Amino acid sequence: MRIFAIGRNYAEHIKELNNERPDEPVIFTKPDTALLYKNEPFYYPDFSSDVHHEIELVLRICKEGKNIEEQFAGKYFDAIGLGVDFTARDLQQKAKEKGLPWDIAKGFNGSAPISEKFIPVQDFKDLQNINFSLSVDGTIRQQGNTSLMLFPFNYIIAYLSKFFTLKTGDLIFTGTPKGVAAVKPGNRLTGFIENEKMLDFEVK
Numbered sequence: 001m002r003i004f005a006i007g008r009n010y011a012e013h014i015k016e017l018n019n020e021r022p023d024e025p026v027i028f029t030k031p032d033t034a035l036l037y038k039n040e041p042f043y044y045p046d047f048s049s050d051v052h053h054e055i056e057l058v059l060r061i062c063k064e065g066k067n068i069e070e071q072f073a074g075k076y077f078d079a080i081g082l083g084v085d086f087t088a089r090d091l092q093q094k095a096k097e098k099g100l101p102w103d104i105a106k107g108f109n110g111s112a113p114i115s116e117k118f119i120p121v122q123d124f125k126d127l128q129n130i131n132f133s134l135s136v137d138g139t140i141r142q143q144g145n146t147s148l149m150l151f152p153f154n155y156i157i158a159y160l161s162k163f164f165t166l167k168t169g170d171l172i173f174t175g176t177p178k179g180v181a182a183v184k185p186g187n188r189l190t191g192f193i194e195n196e197k198m199l200d201f202e203v204k
Helices: 011-016 070-076 089-097 103-107 153-163
Strands: 003-007 026-030 051-053 055-061 077-084 131-136 139-145 171-173 188-193 196-202
Touching: 026 103, 055 131, 055 139, 055 153, 070 077, 070 153, 077 171, 077 188, 077 196, 089 103, 153 171
Parallel strands: 003 171
Antiparallel strands: 003 026, 055 077, 055 171, 131 139, 131 188, 188 196
């Protein structure tokens, strides 16, 4: 099982970080050791002083495929979950300034809390109109809707499959909306798809 992630997929998030708008999806990966299940606490790492939350919808791949045509990409994922892409922003910025990869800023242990539940695709009325959100200590920090994606689900899958054979069980983090911000020990993060609570864990 592999974890793929899409960067810069919401225009307002691109603006808030002063990044360049991409012509193609920005791809990075996380190791499976990044995953946190069952609302386990996120332990703040000692190598960073500026860890940011990024709430994202997560696709679950259900069928092996490569060079998938966009029109058929919907057959390759069967459910949608919710995840947090924790980012050590200080380490990322340092690497970006030097033109170096920023794997450690995104892939460190525990940097990908993920919901136990995944909602079957058929339970959604419109995949282009899914609301999701993150609150910190009861205050909403991020709100997103899939209609605002630069690259929608099917395009992402088709694009990834040009370079990687997607396999059953692979996960795809699909990008974060605006509102990313630093977390600190003692924060409680709660994530929703529509009105359904999917994540609820503490930063320690």
